Amino acid sequence: MVAAPIVRTGGLGRDFGGTRALDGIDLTLEAGAPIGLVGPNGAGKTTFFSVLCGFLRPTRGTVEVLGRPPLHRDLHGRVAILPQDAQFVKGVPVQSQLAMLAELQGFSAAAARAEAARVLQLVLLRDAARKTPETLSHGMLKRIAIAQAFLGAPELVLLDEPTAGLDPATANEMKNLIRSLDKERTFIVSSHNLQDIEELCGSVVILDRGKIVEHRKVSELVGRTSCLTFRLEADPPEGIAAKLSAVALVTRVELGRPGERRLAVHFRDEGEGAGNSTQIAVLQALTAAGIGMIEMTRGQSLQDKVIEMTRPNAG
Amino acid sequence: MDTRVRARGHIGVLIRHDLRYTLSSARGLLFLVFFSLFWAWVFSKLVGGLAARLGTPQAGFLVTWLFDSNIARLLQERPASLAAYFVVATTLTPLFAMLASCDQTATDLGTRHIRFLIPRVGRAEIFVARLLGASIVMTIAQLLAGIAATIVALVVHKDGGNTGAIIAYGAQVTGLLIVYSLPIVALMSLVSAAMASVGLALLAGVGGYAILGVALGLMPLEGTAATIVSFLVPSGLKPYILRPELGPALAACAGALGYVALYTFLGWQVFRTRDA
Numbered sequence A: 001m002v003a004a005p006i007v008r009t010g011g012l013g014r015d016f017g018g019t020r021a022l023d024g025i026d027l028t029l030e031a032g033a034p035i036g037l038v039g040p041n042g043a044g045k046t047t048f049f050s051v052l053c054g055f056l057r058p059t060r061g062t063v064e065v066l067g068r069p070p071l072h073r074d075l076h077g078r079v080a081i082l083p084q085d086a087q088f089v090k091g092v093p094v095q096s097q098l099a100m101l102a103e104l105q106g107f108s109a110a111a112a113r114a115e116a117a118r119v120l121q122l123v124l125l126r127d128a129a130r131k132t133p134e135t136l137s138h139g140m141l142k143r144i145a146i147a148q149a150f151l152g153a154p155e156l157v158l159l160d161e162p163t164a165g166l167d168p169a170t171a172n173e174m175k176n177l178i179r180s181l182d183k184e185r186t187f188i189v190s191s192h193n194l195q196d197i198e199e200l201c202g203s204v205v206i207l208d209r210g211k212i213v214e215h216r217k218v219s220e221l222v223g224r225t226s227c228l229t230f231r232l233e234a235d236p237p238e239g240i241a242a243k244l245s246a247v248a249l250v251t252r253v254e255l256g257r258p259g260e261r262r263l264a265v266h267f268r269d270e271g272e273g274a275g276n277s278t279q280i281a282v283l284q285a286l287t288a289a290g291i292g293m294i295e296m297t298r299g300q301s302l303q304d305k306v307i308e309m310t311r312p313n314a315g
Numbered sequence B: 001m002d003t004r005v006r007a008r009g010h011i012g013v014l015i016r017h018d019l020r021y022t023l024s025s026a027r028g029l030l031f032l033v034f035f036s037l038f039w040a041w042v043f044s045k046l047v048g049g050l051a052a053r054l055g056t057p058q059a060g061f062l063v064t065w066l067f068d069s070n071i072a073r074l075l076q077e078r079p080a081s082l083a084a085y086f087v088v089a090t091t092l093t094p095l096f097a098m099l100a101s102c103d104q105t106a107t108d109l110g111t112r113h114i115r116f117l118i119p120r121v122g123r124a125e126i127f128v129a130r131l132l133g134a135s136i137v138m139t140i141a142q143l144l145a146g147i148a149a150t151i152v153a154l155v156v157h158k159d160g161g162n163t164g165a166i167i168a169y170g171a172q173v174t175g176l177l178i179v180y181s182l183p184i185v186a187l188m189s190l191v192s193a194a195m196a197s198v199g200l201a202l203l204a205g206v207g208g209y210a211i212l213g214v215a216l217g218l219m220p221l222e223g224t225a226a227t228i229v230s231f232l233v234p235s236g237l238k239p240y241i242l243r244p245e246l247g248p249a250l251a252a253c254a255g256a257l258g259y260v261a262l263y264t265f266l267g268w269q270v271f272r273t274r275d276a
Helices: A045-052 A094-104 A109-122 A138-149 A168-181 A194-200 A218-222 A240-245 A274-288 A302-309 B003-024 B026-054 B057-066 B069-077 B080-101 B106-110 B123-156 B163-195 B198-218 B223-230 B234-241 B246-273
Strands: A007-016 A019-029 A035-038 A060-065 A079-082 A156-160 A186-190 A203-208 A211-217 A227-232 A250-255 A262-267 A293-298
Touching: A007 A045, A019 A045, A019 A211, A035 A045, A035 A194, A045 A060, A045 A156, A045 A186, A079 A138, A094 A109, A094 A138, A094 B003, A109 A138, A138 A156, A138 A168, A168 A186, A168 A194, A186 A194, A194 A218, A194 A302, A203 A218, A203 A302, A211 A218, A218 A302, A227 A274, A240 A250, A240 A274, A262 A274, A274 A293, B003 B026, B003 B123, B026 B080, B026 B123, B069 B080, B080 B123, B080 B163, B080 B198, B080 B234, B106 B163, B106 B198, B123 B163, B123 B246, B163 B198, B163 B234, B163 B246, B234 B246
Parallel strands: A035 A186, A035 A203, A079 A156, A156 A186
Antiparallel strands: A007 A019, A007 A060, A203 A211, A227 A262, A227 A293, A250 A262
């Protein structure tokens, strides 16, 4: 039997008054490598997560998670979420709250306490077990919220901004945690930190103004074998585009907007070291033009790509 | 596991946690302290001689003038301290029940704590668990107050030699008060789901009840219209619950259960369709 997609939507829409937060989302996501969900503020990422989990009802269209509509009782315990703005109950120790959530997932009382301790250990907060939420910092509460998403063995884990508000070291620990578990379950990670998405995810869904702009593998999107991106000391002069276009195999030259000090050179990927020779020719052309560079990367960064695709006049 | 068995398990876990939270939260403790102190004060007055004075013909005349003859009869025909407790408790039950049950789903919705629950448990189970949790708290509070009132009556009327009758009436009063508080708890399930804030739910509940009470007093309604309007909220049952005869009180209990069904249905409709 072929496994159902983890998420399937058809013409999915959600309105808030006159605002279309989601508009005609047709999407099929398969189990496997983590999937990134990105887009600018107000793109509809959190709304999309909320519809998948049944927090919000769609205004129109269909949605299935693991082959079932959201809120179906077959999904209980199989889908977990790190919600962006949910709070724990004040005055109750966090381990008690996690144990209660584990009990709701079918653990016995004793096993639930052990499970709560396990997930607290996962997020490096074993010492906070007896503390109440109001005595914990924002970052610690975020980690407790991450911990609740790892209770039991959910098949699909939705993480809304998992590293927001965490210090760099802790954010790294959380990314390592996700990496260590991504063979056992599918993650969908929403984040504004596109470097995190690039590091963690195999594919990415780009949302903008409630619509899907792109859904592709990260490697394809950033074009590692067919693009060179330069960070320059100053904005590139206008004439450089024509000079670089004359280089063999170069198909397109993209100048960053004023102030971005960026230049992207796209070329045909013909394999057999062609990329290297194109790279050398491009570098020579830049040096000849007297353009100083700070950094060169193969491919575009996901951040640049997303900014490019979600500009108000893009597409 | 069978779906219904699993649902019962979920409800049990949520109620257990809810009761523990009630005993540790500021709101829960506020209710318990306020409820306990108030009744301690009333019982001290009853033990201090007030009960004996309430049973006199002069007091009966005054009560008839202030309230109605049924309450005066109640004070004359039943142990006066228990009857006095019954009258005061019936008047204040809506307030206490609102205090005890104003949270229910309000905190879940207001703090979005419900987002931790929904992936694990059905909305119906959350709603039922919160309603049952609040009902259990109110029932236990009424039960303890009723037991205390009965003990006070036994002390005050110890020379009457009718211990069995006092205990039986104490049980009847406690049972009636428990049933009378349930529609208010159910009403608050509706208000808390609609308001999604404990403070607003309490304000809307108490304020709405008070405004309706004043409006009903001022409205120049008579006949069927007056009867219908007086039954908009469960306090329309109060005169029947306070009748000395058991028949009208039992009919009022049936009516109270009707309110419970209606308010629970409306509360569920609001909670079911709310964004989490």
